[in-house]
Amino acid sequence: MHALPNTAISPYQCAIEFQDVAGLTMLKAVVHGHAIKGTYQFEVMSNSANGITSNTQAGAFSDAPKSDDGSLSTIAINASPNSWSAQLKVFSSDGTLVCTSSLP
Numbered sequence: 319m320h321a322l323p324n325t326a327i328s329p330y331q332c333a334i335e336f337q338d339v340a341g342l343t344m345l346k347a348v349v350h351g352h353a354i355k356g357t358y359q360f361e362v363m364s365n366s367a368n369g370i371t372s373n374t375q376a377g378a379f380s381d382a383p384k385s386d387d388g389s390l391s392t393i394a395i396n397a398s399p400n401s402w403s404a405q406l407k408v409f410s411s412d413g414t415l416v417c418t419s420s421l422p
Contacts, residue, residue: 330354332417334404343395347375347406348388349417355380356410364395364402371395 330351337344347360359376375391395402405420 330408330417332406332408332419334360334406334419334421336404336421339394341396343402344392345395345402345404345421346392347390347419349379349390349406349408350388351416356408356416357413358390358409359407360391360393360404362393362395362402362404366396366401 330349333348335346335348345362347358349358357376357378359374361372361374364371364373373393373395375393377391379390390406390408393404403421406418407415408417410416
């Protein structure tokens with residue numbers, strides 16, 4: 319599994335983890351921090367012979383247990399390396415952007 323370092327502007331830590339599994343690329347949005355509560359937006363763009371595809375997942379989350387891996391969402395794509403990009407944005411409960419991560 320690979321993870322891209324986050325751009326942190328708060329004590330929250332964001333990352334996009336990815337790995338190849340059975341011909342698919344699995345991209346996972348994760349966040350860690352104390353007393354986490356807020357919303358997220360996770361967007362993946364991929365290029366293929368059929369054109370460009372965009373998949374956006376978003377939602378609310380709150381106070382994950384410490385044993386949780388911090389996973390917010392997972393997106394599977396059928397794409398070759400370097401033919402996709404991803405961006406994760408995490409917002410606090412008051413709507414403030416608290417961390418971001420993006421690939422490439």
